[in-house]
Amino acid sequence: MLDDLRDLGPCDIVANASALPALEDLDPEVSYLEWQINLNAACPRASIDDVFLFVSDGTDIEIAPLAAEESTPALAAGAERDVTGAPADRPPQIASQRPVKTEIREKNMSLRVAAERLDELLDRVGELVIAQARLSQIASDSENTGLKAVTEEIERLAAGLRDTTMNIRMVPIGSLFGRFRRLVHDLAGDLGKDIDFVTSGEDTELDKTVVERLADPLVHVIRNSIDHGLENADRRIAAGKDPRGVVRISAMHQGAEVAIEIADDGAGLDTDRIRQKAEEAGLVAPGAVLSDHDVHQFIFHPGFSTAREVTAISGRGVGMDVVSRTMESLRGRIDIASRPGEGSTVTLRLPLTLAIIEGMLVRVGRNCYAIPLSAVEECVELPIEAARDTRGRNFLSLRDSLVPFLRLRELFSVEAPADLHQKVVIVSTGDQRVGLVVDQIIGNAQTVIKSLSRLHADIESFAGATILADGTVALILDVAHLLRAGQRLERRLRNHREEEVA
């Protein structure tokens, strides 16, 4: 950064360590150093701002033109206070060699670890938890109080270790936002738009893999907002808006989900134009009645673009399609809200982690299955008459609404006789609901998701597998797939009934 400033002109750099306290009083998380840089150059203020673009969040930067007696017209002095992270015993001269590091924003000490090592650690902890469950089993059959005490202790430690290991994988999303600042800056320059990029919720933590995979989709959404959403200055002024457009990105926890919102104050989605394009592409019949919400869904269609011409930035129609696919693979959802003239908001909702979910364990025949608890709405008993009636009516009347149900034992070809009192677990996403008939509901469990190997990749009913406390493997049901199966069943039953009537 100092080199960048030197590129602008001759610099006179002074580190001011006068605020540095005695060694014993030093708080490693507090910044004591101040840098005074006298830049003797004729350059616009904006180019100095550019140098500090990526650190402006974590530092106090004052930039002021130098006193007028200097002969150069636009002079600036930057006084920058920053966190050096330098150990207390390090003399400030050495610290000054690389004072503005990327750690500025991360005020805590951190460590870089290869992701595989974390996965390995998680596996080991998983093994430990399983071994511990076996130990507990043995201890509960024993009369030895000493053994019991130690077992309880180990149980507590293992649970704590597991939570800690899970937490290690969480990283703040702010690391991504920093990258977007540059993107917005460059795009604003390319398009000649004046854009204010506002971020909030940088501390929101997400699983590392999720954060990595989010980068691409977010780039697409931000590009869209800037290119399609924000109008150019003339049109903004004509519409009575501040000529400077705003793109706001924020992240926040909402229950077991993280919501990431990308909002702009642009023109909003052009519903008519999307509709026209959709009709041209044959996605919708002309004249069909569609809500604005339905129309907006077309932008996620592969190859769909409303841009009149293909530019370097967008218009090829791949962007939102990528967003939608990535979100699906991350088990997330996208919502779009748009008001004409006021801007649009894209909200991405994601599960906190890919590695672990809260699951409901159920038993069908002899096998245990896990259902993601976030999808479970309620559990009811399967009425005796519905249980006996193995063909025909696969509907459950639930508070005056009909819910189709799938018998998992039929789906999974279970031969063992069914339990007398079968249960129905109602799962839902959005407004779709389907009941899953199981033999027994066992309870809730934190489940570590393991993906299935390629040998089982084409079996759609399962989203993965997990290892239970007793060391056996349980499959995790893919709710989205089961819901689709439920809808197919519903359609088939309806057709069947219509045929019978005919």
Next chain:
Amino acid sequence: MNPDVQQPATLMRALTLELGEEVFAIAATSVREVLDLVPITVVPNAPAFAEGLINVRGRVVPLADLRVKFGMERRPPDADTRIVVSDIDLAGESMVVGILADKVHSVADLDLTGLAAPPDVGIRWRPEFVRGIATRDGEFIIVPDMGAIFESDGPDAAARDT
């Protein structure tokens, strides 16, 4: 896959195991461990060749039954049944699988000098699954081509197996 095959006059360190009435040899370098029978989770609607999942030290590993690929009759596990956990190269990607064995014999050097190509007639299984047949002490040992066996597990192969 194994450089030993290209150089006939070499030895392959092999784990021999029994399946059906036949003896198979797997390169010992690809074997991770041999387990006693563990609880098997059946994956509904999976091909018979790989219908189970097992927990190998906290890892979910598919369990393959080579008998299905070699047209042998499947039978319930007994006290001698073992699971050979082994690395398999599948389309350039390495994966860990468990292989069911009726009995595991030993690890020994197998002389590949006399490795005969599988005869076109006289065997029940598909020739591409077999790299060759070795002999030791007058006994025939099948050296299976694991890559080809697992590769063949597409949807069409699954339909054929079941």
